Amino acid sequence: MTLDIGVLGYRFMGKAHSNAMARLPMFFPDAPEINREVLVGRDEEALAEAADRLGFSRTTTDPSAAIEDVDAFYNLGPNFVHPEYSIEALESGVPVFCEKPLAPTLDEAEEMTEAAREAGVPNGCAFNYRFVPAIRYAKNLIEGGELGEIYHVRGRYLQDWLVDPEAPWAWRLDEELAGSGALGDLGAHTIDLARFLVGDVAGEISEISGQLRTFTDERPVEDENGTREVTVDDAYLATAEFESGAVGSFEATRNANGRKNDHTIEIEGSKGSIEFSLERLNELEYKREGSRGFETVLVTDGDDPYMDHWWPPGHVIGWEHTFVHENYEFLSAVAEGGEFEPSFEDGLATQRVLAAIQESDASGERVSLD
The missing domain is CATH 3.40.50.720 (NAD(P)-binding Rossmann-like Domain)
Incomplete structure (x- = not known):
């Protein structure tokens, strides 16, 4: 077929x-x-x-x-x-x-x-980003108990394409068209990764407080005279608590001068820790139980997630390969009438967290997601 x-x-x-x-x-x-x-x-x-x-x-x-x-x-x-x-x-x-x-x-x-x-x-x-081999490797470590009880989840997503106040207006800067700014554009990725990595161990985010900030209130319209108002956030910060009692901190901005696409997540537990950066997506920093510090694991071996489809060990893959893995899983689910994750249910779960951050910013109060 x-x-x-x-x-x-x-x-x-x-x-x-x-x-x-x-x-x-x-x-x-x-x-x-x-x-x-x-x-x-x-x-x-x-x-x-x-x-x-x-x-x-x-x-x-x-x-x-x-x-x-x-x-x-x-x-x-x-x-x-x-x-x-x-x-x-x-x-x-x-x-x-x-x-x-x-x-x-x-x-x-x-x-x-x-x-x-x-x-x-x-x-x-x-x-x-769920389909990065190093992220899958990290998930296996967490669910295998290698990090022990989860204490901290830290996530950030930093870009700089809006640092210049003369950068032109785009649909992503309009609340009616986009819903939110850095929060939905970048923060959605981080919140989903946190849920994916620790959800089965630490549970869902149960409480959150957040702050939004817009640094440039209007921007020039490309190929036109005049400006248009910016009605979304340029940056957000949030602190969270998971059902298990683990704590989280999350941030994203499109005004981080010198950061092109820095998506980093760090998870610390009673036995060990991991850190992942999208700018080094073939690597995972792993502090194992009993060691004095972090080691860099190059996740390119044939028995690493998805890597048997690509090149010999040490021959790295890139950002575009995550879409190949994603499409393979989704289209296989379509062909077989199966289920795919992340589903709309996962998208909704992340959207609830985004909405709670917006609510917290508006009210100045911590918001429960129960």
Whole structure:
């Protein structure tokens, strides 16, 4: 059986997932056979060029028409288009893979997740960092008890593309279109990684307090005169408590001068600790029980997660490979009628934490997630 795939969006995430789909038959021979059937966008000229470059058979500017003709629908558009077309596809019985955060608001995320429950078809939320081999290696250590009781979870995601106050306005800076700023764009990844890594050991985040900050209130509009207001956060900080009593601290900013894409998570327990940085994604810093300090583990051996599909030990992989792993798992679930994680349920769980941070910032009080 060949799966016909429809993809909404052809820029950053559209390229990443299209590249992953093209790599699947080369490196994952047991992956389902797929056809990049239809690419969806608004600009017909740009869409036609993108479809030719990314390997899609045809294009349409009507997402509903695409949904009717595919076996799986990828909603990779801006946040504000996630609810409508994801729900439409699910109600048609079409499996959906949706970019993160799941929706601009918690209410919309709940509607999307309820539609996924009722549809009973595979659904996924795009937290690709779960598919880094070093992260899987770390999860195995944690769930195997190698870190002992979890005490601390620290996560940060730092970028610098908005340091310049003259950097142009974009949809990610509008609350109506994006829902939030660094909080949803970057913080969603960190919150999901924390849940993925320690959720089975420390439980869910039960309480959280947060602060949001916008450093530049308006920005110039590209190719136009004048400026537009920035209505989302440039940065957030949060402190949290997990059900087990473990504590967490999380932050993200798009104003960290000199940081391009620094996503770091550190977990400390009674027996050991781990630290992971996306900028060194083939490595895991591991302090094992009885040792005096950290050792650097190069996670590229053939028996490491996913690595048997790639190169000999020591031949590193990159950011784009996480999408290959992600697409392999999602499309296999579609072909087999199975389940995929992270699902819409995981996207909703993360969205609840994001909403609690926003609520805490507005009220100045700690928020319970019970």
